Amino acid sequence: MSSQAPxxxxxxxxxxxxxxxxxxxxxFSAYAGxxxxxxxDNGAGKSTLVKCIGGIHPYDSGEYYFEGNRVQVxxxxxxxxxxxxxxxxxxxxxxxxxIVQNMFLGRERKSGLVLDEAxxxxxxxxxxAGLSVxxxxxxxxxxxxxxxxxxxxxxxxxxxxxxSKVVILDEPTAALGxxxxxxxxxLVRQLADKGLAVVLISHxxxxxxxxxxxxxxxxxxxxxxxxKASEVTHSxxxxxxxxxxxxxxxLKNGAAT
Amino acid sequence: MSTQTLPPKTEAPVxxxxxxxxVRGGDLGALPAVLGLVVLTVVFSAFQPIFFSPGNFANLLTxxxxxxxIAMGLIFVLLLGEIDLSAGFTSGVxxxxxxxxxxxxxxxxxxxxxxxxxxGAVIGLVLGTLVAKIGIPSFVVTLAAFIxxxxxxxxxxxxxxxxxxxxPTIVAIANRNLPPWLGWLMAAVTVAGYAAVQLAxxxxxxxxxxxxxxxxxxxxxxxGLALVVGLVVYVLNLDRGRxxxxxxxxxxxxxxxxLFLIWTFVLRRTAFGRHIYAVGGNAExxxxxxxxxxxxxxxxxxxxxxxxxxxxxxxxxxxxxxxPNTGGSNVLLFAVGAAVIGGTSLFGGKGRALDAILGxxxxxxxxxxxxxxxxxxxxxxxxxxxxxxxxxxxxxLSRKRAAATGHR
Ligand SMILES: Nc1ncnc2c1ncn2[C@@H]1O[C@H](COP(=O)(O)OP(=O)(O)O)[C@@H](O)[C@H]1O
Ligand SMILES: [Mg+2]
Numbered sequence: 001m002s003s004q005a006p007x008x009x010x011x012x013x014x015x016x017x018x019x020x021x022x023x024x025x026x027x028f029s030a031y032a033g034x035x036x037x038x039x040x041d042n043g044a045g046k047s048t049l050v051k052c053i054g055g056i057h058p059y060d061s062g063e064y065y066f067e068g069n070r071v072q073v074x075x076x077x078x079x080x081x082x083x084x085x086x087x088x089x090x091x092x093x094x095x096x097x098x099i100v101q102n103m104f105l106g107r108e109r110k111s112g113l114v115l116d117e118a119x120x121x122x123x124x125x126x127x128x129a130g131l132s133v134x135x136x137x138x139x140x141x142x143x144x145x146x147x148x149x150x151x152x153x154x155x156x157x158x159x160x161x162x163x164s165k166v167v168i169l170d171e172p173t174a175a176l177g178x179x180x181x182x183x184x185x186x187l188v189r190q191l192a193d194k195g196l197a198v199v200l201i202s203h204x205x206x207x208x209x210x211x212x213x214x215x216x217x218x219x220x221x222x223x224x225x226x227x228k229a230s231e232v233t234h235s236x237x238x239x240x241x242x243x244x245x246x247x248x249x250x251l252k253n254g255a256a257t
Numbered sequence: 258m259s260t261q262t263l264p265p266k267t268e269a270p271v272x273x274x275x276x277x278x279x280v281r282g283g284d285l286g287a288l289p290a291v292l293g294l295v296v297l298t299v300v301f302s303a304f305q306p307i308f309f310s311p312g313n314f315a316n317l318l319t320x321x322x323x324x325x326x327i328a329m330g331l332i333f334v335l336l337l338g339e340i341d342l343s344a345g346f347t348s349g350v351x352x353x354x355x356x357x358x359x360x361x362x363x364x365x366x367x368x369x370x371x372x373x374x375x376x377g378a379v380i381g382l383v384l385g386t387l388v389a390k391i392g393i394p395s396f397v398v399t400l401a402a403f404i405x406x407x408x409x410x411x412x413x414x415x416x417x418x419x420x421x422x423x424x425p426t427i428v429a430i431a432n433r434n435l436p437p438w439l440g441w442l443m444a445a446v447t448v449a450g451y452a453a454v455q456l457a458x459x460x461x462x463x464x465x466x467x468x469x470x471x472x473x474x475x476x477x478x479x480x481g482l483a484l485v486v487g488l489v490v491y492v493l494n495l496d497r498g499r500x501x502x503x504x505x506x507x508x509x510x511x512x513x514x515x516l517f518l519i520w521t522f523v524l525r526r527t528a529f530g531r532h533i534y535a536v537g538g539n540a541e542x543x544x545x546x547x548x549x550x551x552x553x554x555x556x557x558x559x560x561x562x563x564x565x566x567x568x569x570x571x572x573x574x575x576x577x578x579x580x581p582n583t584g585g586s587n588v589l590l591f592a593v594g595a596a597v598i599g600g601t602s603l604f605g606g607k608g609r610a611l612d613a614i615l616g617x618x619x620x621x622x623x624x625x626x627x628x629x630x631x632x633x634x635x636x637x638x639x640x641x642x643x644x645x646x647x648x649x650x651x652x653x654l655s656r657k658r659a660a661a662t663g664h665r
Contacts, residue, residue, distance in 0.1 A: 056545060077547040092545045094538035096606035097531075105535055106546030108528040115526055118461050125467075138468070144659070 005068055007032050007197040008053070008084065008166050013062035015045075015052055022048045023059070024222045030166055030197040035188060037208040037229070038201045040218030041241055046201050047089055049218070050170050054086040055079040067165075080107070082166075085159035089170040089201075091151055095144035099136060100124045102143050103158040127161045128153075131187055149180035156187055160196075167191055168199040173207060185211050205234050219244030224251050285655055289648065290599050290615035297619065301626035308629050312497035315507055319431050321595075321621025322509040323348070323572045323588065328595035328613035329520060330564025333557040335596055336537045338605025339388065339395035343380075343402035344592060347562050348569030349584025350406050351377045353413040355570055356420040356579035359427065366426045370570060377566025378559050380406075385558030389551040395558075403589075410581050419580035422573050430512065431575035434505030437494040443511055444490045452479045509571060513614065516567070520560075520610040533557060537605035568592075587638055594645040595620045602652050619644070 006029035015023035022045045030036045040046050052059040055073040064071055066082050073079050079086070093102050100121050109116040109123075124139055135150055143151060152172055159167050169188065173181040189211045192198045202208050208215060209229060216226040217240035224244045232249070239246035280288060302309040327344050334341045341347075355373040358364040364372070384402060388395045411417055422428065435443070455475055462469045493506045524530035535543040536553045544550050565584075572588075573579045597603060598619050599612025623644060627637045 054545070075547065076545050080547060086545075088545065090541075092539065092542035094535045094542050094606075096534055096538035101531060101534075105531070105543070106548050108531060110528060113527060115528060115531065118465050118467060121462075121467055122465055140468075 004031065006030055006065075007067055009065040010049075010053070011063040011065070013049070013052060013064075014060045015048055015057065016060055022221050023052070024220075026062070026218070026221070026223045027226070028216055028223060029226065030168075030199050031214070032165070032197045033192055033195050034213040035192045035198045035200055035211050036214045036216060036226075037212035038199055038216050038218065039203070039208060039237060039241055044218040044241075045221040046218055047170055050086055050088075050168050050199075050201065053079065053084060053168065076106075080162065083162070083164045084166045085162060085164040085168070087152075087155045087159050087167070087169045087172060089174070091155045093143045093151060093155060096142065098142050099139045099146075099154050102154060103127070103161055105158075107162070123161065124157070127157050131157055131160070131190070148175050149177070149183065152176065152180070152184055153187075156184070160191060164196065166197045166199070168201075170201045171203070172200070173202060173204065181207065205237060208237070209234065217241055217244075217250075219251060222251055225249045284659065285600065285651065287600055287611070287615055289651055290612070290619055293598065293619045293644075294615070294622065297622045297626060301622065301629070305626070305629045308626055310497070311492050311495045312503075313625065313629070314492055315434075315497060317618070317621050317625050318493075319507050319509055319575060320625055321617045322431065322513060323568045323575070324591045324595045324620050325513055325613050325617030326516065326571060327565050327568040327588065327592035328599070328617055329516060329610055330561040330568075331592055331596050332601050332608045332610065332613055333520075333533065334395070334561045335601050335603060336533050336605060336608050337554060337557055338537055338603075339554070339557075340399060340593075340603075341384065341395065341558065341561050342399040342589060343384065343406055344399075344561060344565045344568075345584045345589030346403055346406035346410065347377060347380050347565040347584070348572060348588065349410045349579075349581075350380070350413070350569070351566035352569035352573040352579045352583045353410050353420070355427070355573055356422050357413060359422060359424055360420050366424045369424075370427075373570055374563060374566045377562045377564075377569075380565075381559035381562030382555065384562065385555035388558065389554040407581075407585065410583070410585075414579070414581055417581045419578050421578045423577070427570070427574050428577060429574070430508050431571050432577075434493070434503070434507050435511065437505055440490045440494055440506035443506065443514070444486045447486055447514070448479065448483045451482055455479065512567075512571070516564070517610050517614060524610060529553075529556070534606060537607075539606075587641065590638075590645065591620045591624070591641060592617075594641060594648065597645060597652060598648040602656065603649060604652070604656060616648075 008030040010026060010028045013023050013026040014021065026049060028038070028049065038046050038049070048057065051057045053073070055075045055078050058074060064073055071082060073082070094105065097105070100117070103124050104120050109120045121139055128136070131153070135153070136146070143154060146154065156169065156172070172184050172188070176184060185207055188198055188200055200208070200212060212229045214226060215229050215232065215237055217224040217237060219240065222244065224240045227249065236246040236249065240250055244251040279286070298309070307313055327348060331341060331344055351373040354376045355369045358372050359366060359369040380402070384398055387393050387398045414420060455478065459469045459475060490506060494504050496502050496504045498504070524533065532543060532548045532553050535546065535548060536550050540550050569584055572583050576583070595616035596608065596612055597616065599614070599616030601608030601612045620641065623641055624637055627640060
């Protein structure tokens with residue numbers, strides 16, 4: 001565990017949808033080898049923040065640093081080029097494509113003009129094996145025929161396929177059963193132990209404390225606090241989520257400590 | 258079973274079981290169209306023996322060619338979950354451009370063909386841009402175009418005079434045949450090419466330890482193709498003339514074959530094709546994967562209208578002329594019907610170039626067979642409309658079933 005410089009750092013991010021300002025002056029950091037939990041009530045702006053990081057939504061103002069350098073991320077391709085991969089809350093898989101096709105979507109391997117299916121299938125198999133995934137029957141089955149946990153796994157495998165440096169998972173366990181949740185959390189921890197910066201969005205305090213090194217709490221679009229997991233208790237985090245403050249921690253008159 | 262311990266070879270019974278599972282799960286593939294072809298052939302032949310003659314078979318092919326070609330283009334738009342109601346009259350406009358430049362202005366045939374094709378591509382560019390960039394529903398854009406192009410054809414043809422097309426090359430497309438030896442050569446190259454591609458693929462996969470199609474199934478596929486292609490060429494090479502010898506594969510057949518190979522390659526083997534399926538399956542996922550959804554949409558409309566222009570050229574060739582009705586009346590209905598009957602989904606994300614050929618054959622058979630049985634245009638239209646409705650129901654029901662069983 002280290003307190004080196006963050007891989008990914010955001011400062012002063014503002015984001016509005018029309019007249020509604022969803023993010024206010026948000027600062028956020030993610031560190032290599034650590035799991036940073038991003039928590040907050042429904043509608044706090046977690047998914048929006050993630051989409052700003054992923055280049056899906058342009059942010060109105062603020063600064064985006066990657067490995068210490070100021071960068072511009074205007075499209076999903078920009079984020080991917082930096083090594084930032086996002087597993088979206090709605091997974092963003094194409095039901096009519098198979099596992100391999102989904103994992104390489106938008107970044108297909110080609111030899112000349114032609115898709116190199118064999119190489120893609122090989123790489124997909126290796127990645128899934130590396131994640132100790134044993135539940136899919138064939139890599140060529142359509143994603144629509146997979147269970148919720150399997151779909152989640154494919155989405156995660158898609159994110160780690162590309163020597164990524166930052167992997168962000170938006171509520172990956174929300175729709176899963178107990179066993180599948182445990183599997184996904186184990187996967188999350190594995191990724192961080194491999195040296196990636198992992199951001200985990202979750203509502204479940206047990207999940208958050210089980211795997212996170214740091215916790216960042218969003219409250220009504222403002223970053224209430226970003227703290228080490230070892231330095232706070234469950235109830236403090238719950239307070240941060242529900243009221244934006246907890247004792248010394250949190251927002252004071254709209255400003256973060 | 259785990260990914261690591263998958264056997265390198267999938268056994269034949271497994272493939273059969275998987276196919277049955279897929280059909281049960283609502284993915285019918287080519288099944289309805291093939292069944293339709295068999296039933297129609299049996300019924301029409303029983304009531305009208307001429308239906309089952311080499312002469313009529315050749316007739317069927319040239320009759321269906323226009324629908325097949327337009328349907329093949331429509332599939333690209335349907336794959337997106339969009340529609341092009343103007344494809345029929347687009348073919349009419351392009352045919353008019355062909356006839357005017359060829360007959361009235363005396364251009365060489367190839368220049369006229371290029372002019373017609375460019376007209377098609379530009380129409381597609383405009384339609385696609387209106388749909389993708391302005392965001393007008395394709396139904397409305399192409400309904401407007403459907404009406405406007407009808408007028409454009411009238412204007413081009415000076416209030417409905419018909420322009421004859423006499424250029425021997427253009428006329429040959431739908432009216433002349435390949436010499437028998439060339440037909441056989443084409444058949445041999447097709448089958449050998451298919452076998453070579455399949456074998457190379459299987460080899461490559463086996464070398465990398467990936468699951469491969471069992472050799473038996475490969476052999477069955479190649480053998481099946483050889484049988485069908487051989488039979489078709491054999492029948493078409495029989496003398497079907499009354500007074501003079503008339504034999505050989507109609508020239509439209511290799512034209513369709515080439516178009517089919519090109520578009521199948523594009524859809525199945527290129528990133529562009531993959532992105533079309535992705536946009537049709539989940540446009541938001543495609544966007545997040547960095548795919549330019551707008552550009553894919555525009556490209557598909559361009560391909561659709563471009564194929565309509567080729568359909569128009571074939572129609573002009575077949576009729577030896579262009580009139581205000583070229584590409585009109587039932588052409589669009591038949592082309593959409595062909596795509597859907599062939600197995601292309603109206604909901605987007607599912608369809609192949611092959612669907613146009615299978616479905617086009619069904620549509621052409623209905624038109625041709627009912628004509629031979631003495632039914633008029635009225636009955637033919639009603640039946641074709643009903644068959645389209647039936648195909649759309651199969652599409653919708655299999656989609657429901659797929660959702661229920663967790664497929665597609
Ligand atoms: N595309 C959008 N257009 C308009 N408002 C949006 C959009 N996306 C999210 N919002 C709004 O932004 C707020 C934050 O949403 P979101 O980021 O999804 O919250 P969370 O993921 O924390 O539950 C909500 O009030 C939501 O309604
Ligand atoms: Mg959310």
